[in-house]
Amino acid sequence: MNVETSYSGTTAVATVSGRVDSANAKDFDQALRAIIDKGVSGLVVDCSGLRYMSSAGLRVLLIAIRKTNAAGGGLALCQVPDHIREVLEVSGFVRLTKVFDTAADAQASFAG
Amino acid sequence: MEVRNELHLALDGDEPRRVAEMFEEMAVEHDVPVDIVFKFQLALDELLTNVVSYAFDQDTSDAAIKVTLEMKNDRIVAMIEDNGRPFNPLLDAPDPDLGLSAEDRTIGGLGIHLTKAFVDTLSYERTEGWNRLSLVQPLTAHSEENA
Structure with a gap:
């Protein structure tokens, strides 16, 4: 798993790639916490390179959703591969976070 | 060709x-549709993560976990066996309340929910001190859809 982040004011786009499972969910959690701790309240997670995610990854997303909500922003996802989107739907996560086609659309949702 | 692999964890x-990942490799070689490869892999991952995390106490010298993976022409079959504490994830795991807000949601039971x-x-x-979980996924319906 790899996370690359680009910052823009109080929003950021974190592009996660590879595999997120119980073996490395801790690393994913640390990566998102570090971003939010820099003062980011609108976090976009770009899933274009995400090959696999189990419920361990959902747990990490849930924590990040709570933290960004509490900061007055939120978490949005973009470029979600179909099979990961199904995980989000079956787990009810589509109600907790918005899913956008592009990172730009997701980032724009935090403007104003 | 039918393939059967037994793994001791x-x-x-x-x-x-x-x-x-071993399952994924076998399934791709067996031309299993990618959608099924992903879902079955996730189920194995979730169930085994439960076993590895919760089935055994500190004293693990006698712990045994075995997985059998079978690729058949019309279905995939997996068997997960462990000699840990009795636990039926199909009944004993809590059902997640998917209608709650992010603040009220708990993550417990989500892995099993996805698996089901x-x-x-x-x-x-549960037989003779062993938990035995079997997973069966037919392949025919899907190939008919693609025909």
């Missing part, structure tokens, strides 16, 4: 991934 948090949604037939039995 150490009590280690990295083992579910090893099995999931993603695999056609799951069954559990």
